[in-house]
Amino acid sequence: MESGRRSFLKIAGLSALGLGVRPVIEVLASGEAAKPTVMKGENILTAKRWALVVDTRKIESEEDLEPMIEICDKIHNVPKFENKRHEIKWIWMEEFKHAFPTQEHEFLDERVEHLPFLTLCNHCEKPACVRVCPTKATFKRQDGIVLMDFHRCIGCRFCMAACPYGSRSFNFRDPRPFIKEINSKFPTRMKGVVEKCNFCAERLAVGKIPACVEVSNGALIFGDLDDSESEIRETLRTNYTIRRKPALGAGPSIFYIV
Amino acid sequence: MPNNKKMYDKGKVIAGLCIFVVMITFPFWYNLGKAAPAPEPKLIGKAAEAGQQCVESKEYMKAEHMQILNDWRETVVRDAKRIYVNSSGKKFEMSLSNTCLDCHTEKAEFCDKCHNYASVSPYCWDCHVDPKEEM
Numbered sequence: 001m002e003s004g005r006r007s008f009l010k011i012a013g014l015s016a017l018g019l020g021v022r023p024v025i026e027v028l029a030s031g032e033a034a035k036p037t038v039m040k041g042e043n044i045l046t047a048k049r050w051a052l053v054v055d056t057r058k059i060e061s062e063e064d065l066e067p068m069i070e071i072c073d074k075i076h077n078v079p080k081f082e083n084k085r086h087e088i089k090w091i092w093m094e095e096f097k098h099a100f101p102t103q104e105h106e107f108l109d110e111r112v113e114h115l116p117f118l119t120l121c122n123h124c125e126k127p128a129c130v131r132v133c134p135t136k137a138t139f140k141r142q143d144g145i146v147l148m149d150f151h152r153c154i155g156c157r158f159c160m161a162a163c164p165y166g167s168r169s170f171n172f173r174d175p176r177p178f179i180k181e182i183n184s185k186f187p188t189r190m191k192g193v194v195e196k197c198n199f200c201a202e203r204l205a206v207g208k209i210p211a212c213v214e215v216s217n218g219a220l221i222f223g224d225l226d227d228s229e230s231e232i233r234e235t236l237r238t239n240y241t242i243r244r245k246p247a248l249g250a251g252p253s254i255f256y257i258v
Numbered sequence: 259m260p261n262n263k264k265m266y267d268k269g270k271v272i273a274g275l276c277i278f279v280v281m282i283t284f285p286f287w288y289n290l291g292k293a294a295p296a297p298e299p300k301l302i303g304k305a306a307e308a309g310q311q312c313v314e315s316k317e318y319m320k321a322e323h324m325q326i327l328n329d330w331r332e333t334v335v336r337d338a339k340r341i342y343v344n345s346s347g348k349k350f351e352m353s354l355s356n357t358c359l360d361c362h363t364e365k366a367e368f369c370d371k372c373h374n375y376a377s378v379s380p381y382c383w384d385c386h387v388d389p390k391e392e393m
Binding site for chain 1: 331335336342343347356384
């Protein structure tokens, strides 16, 4: 078949036009079929920077702290290992000299020297763990919570080396057999994954404050540092507070009234 | 010119080839007709009552459930968005243990059966809890 340049160009032009028309038709044909969307829960508690004040004046002994630790371990499926080297900690007790090593001295008053301090993830303003995580499994949320995506954790433990507060634990063993009573509403973890306090992100999403705060009888005050009218800001305004290892510049969000 | 079309040891070579072909195809004809039929996931309890409607249509779920679950875990953990609004406007909490397994109560019948057949082993259950197993 003889075909001149002119007719070839005509056909090529028409073809190109045809290809261009198809996506337009597809868009028009798809019509009004609604696309599924995602949204936040209606009762969600939001903030710019969640923080916690521990009022140690309201704490006398370990018995006062136990319920807070117990409830956290229970709802988050935190395992109990006899072997200290396998221990998993979300929220735990620490002596003053260990929690505040730079402030410790030999003439410490008796109350503080023997008082158990409640310690947990500090949800730092500039979290070292987030910077070192190679998979972005640990990240900082809009509301200031330093959260872990357990799905993505590869167990490299860089975050554990980076955290100056020892707030992270590694699952050297499968934790499931060591959980007394599994809460089916919350996942467990698996061997080879790091875990830590999540500031009860799952509770905030449905309008509840963290569990430890709820059972603390007022010893813990939880709130938004960005809201100058909040209870936590009022507490910080009227009381002298300290933070753990402030010189490191991590900007911890857990404050202690001593 | 020599006749180079002659085949040496014809009998042995052909017999050998026949044995070779039989042996290499052995798994195929030995298992012919024995293939296990693809299992149909069973709907029990709440899921059976709901009939053909999951969070999306049955066909969509069949093809895309893994993608949906992957998107869910991302949005729940990272964006704190926990509510899924499906294409007909109905809302669901995005939760494997609390929403999916609330209807599909029989994980063994619903999830495992097909996954075993297709030889896929998703690691959901290393962490997520089957509420039934724990009771």
